[in-house]
Amino acid sequence: MQLFIAEKPELAKAIVAGLGGEQRSEGYYDCGASYVTWCYGHMLKLLSPEDYDQRYRIWNLDDLPIVNIPWHRKPADDAGRQAQLKTIIRLLKTADNVVHAGDPDEEGQLLVDEILAYAECRVPVQRLLINDNNIKVVRRQLSAMRHNRDFAGLSAPAEARSVGDQLYGFNLRRAYTLAAHAKGYQGVVSTY
Numbered sequence: 564m565q566l567f568i569a570e571k572p573e574l575a576k577a578i579v580a581g582l583g584g585e586q587r588s589e590g591y592y593d594c595g596a597s598y599v600t601w602c603y604g605h606m607l608k609l610l611s612p613e614d615y616d617q618r619y620r621i622w623n624l625d626d627l628p629i630v631n632i633p634w635h636r637k638p639a640d641d642a643g644r645q646a647q648l649k650t651i652i653r654l655l656k657t658a659d660n661v662v663h664a665g666d667p668d669e670e671g672q673l674l675v676d677e678i679l680a681y682a683e684c685r686v687p688v689q690r691l692l693i694n695d696n697n698i699k700v701v702r703r704q705l706s707a708m709r710h711n712r713d714f715a716g717l718s719a720p721a722e723a724r725s726v727g728d729q730l731y732g733f734n735l736r737r738a739y740t741l742a743a744h745a746k747g748y749q750g751v752v753s754t755y
Contacts, residue, residue, distance in 0.1 A: 564596065564597070564598060564657055564658050564659055565596060565597040565598070565658065565659065565660050565661075565662060566597070566598050566599075566600065566654050566655060566657075566658035566660075566661050566662065567597060567598070567599040567600070567661075567662040567664050567691070568600055568601070568602065568651060568661065568662070568663060568664060568665075568675050568678065569599065569600070569601040569602070569664040569665075570601070570602050570664065570665040570666050570671050570674055570675065571601060571602065571603075571666075572601045572603075573696060574601065574664060574666075574693060574696060575592065575599045575600065575601035575664075576696075577693065577696035577697075577698070577701050578599050578664060578691070578693075578701060578705075579592045579594060579599050580698050580701065581698060581701035581702045581704075581705050582594045582597055582599070582705070585599075589650065590646070590647055590650030590651075591650060591654060598654055598658075600647075600650060600651050600654055601647070602647065602651070602665075602674055602675065602678070603641075603643060603644050603647055604644075604674070605639065605674055605677070606638065606639055606644050606647065606648040606651070606674075606677075606678055607636035607637065607638060607639060607648070607677050607678065607681055608636060608637060608638075608639050608640070609631075609634055609635070609636055609725060609726065609729050610631065610634065610635050610636065610637055611733070612629045612631060612733060614635075614637065615631055622737045622740065622741055623741075624737075624738065624741050627734055627737060627738055628730075628734045629730075629733065629734055629737075630730065631729075631730070634726050634729075636677060636681055648678070651678060651682070652678075652681075652682045655679075655682045655684055655686075656682075658686055659686060660686050660687045660688070660689065661679065661684060661686055661687070661688045661689070661711075662688070662689050662690075662691050662708065663675045663676070663679070663688055663689065663690050663691065663711050663714075664691040664693065666694070667692040667693070667694050668717075669717055669718060669720050669721035670721050672714055672717040672718040672721065673718035673721035673722055673725070676711075676715075676718045677718075677722075687710075688710070688711035688712075689708040689709065689710060689711060690708060690709050690710065690711045690713065690714050691704055691705065691708050692704060692707075692709075731754070732754055735754040736751065736752065736753070736754045739752040739754065740752045
């Protein structure tokens with residue numbers, strides 16, 4: 564069974580139209596030899612410092628800087644995303660091969676790559692690049708898929724930004740908040 568993982572429901576519908584034939588199920592389309600499922604943006608989020616170590620629940624300057632390397636992910640808090648992620652992972656367990664159909668940009672590459680890594684996907688993965696949901700374009704791209712490893716460098720900058728933003732954000736927020744508390748301020752200082 565071939566599993567397509569689209570970045571958005573609209574793209575999943577376009578892929579289904581390009582493949583021809585479909586039966587809608589909960590969280591995916593059954594197109595005979597292929598299933599097509601979708602994401603709702605990032606389905607996973609980076610672990611927070613507290614997820615790594617309970618001592619970080621109490622903010623302390625002596626703990627800074629906090630560096631969570633290697634970083635890990637967990638399902639997003641949103642119940643709809645969690646349910647869809649479970650569907651994707653369940654389908655991945657039965658797939659003979661996967662087609663990564665994230666948007667053809669850095670975030671689109673990371674969005675599906677992180678799911679594949681989280682699910683410890685071990686089957687071959689192809690990359691489908693679609694930037695227009697027109698049926699002619701979709702069909703042309705379905706016959707021009709490449710190996711996903713050719714695009715590994717595309718997700719690296721998006722992942723670096725995500726991890727860097729998190730490290731910068733929670734370290735500075737804690738440092739500024741603790742410094743402000745020492746001066747009598749109550750509350751959390753935003754770093755945005």
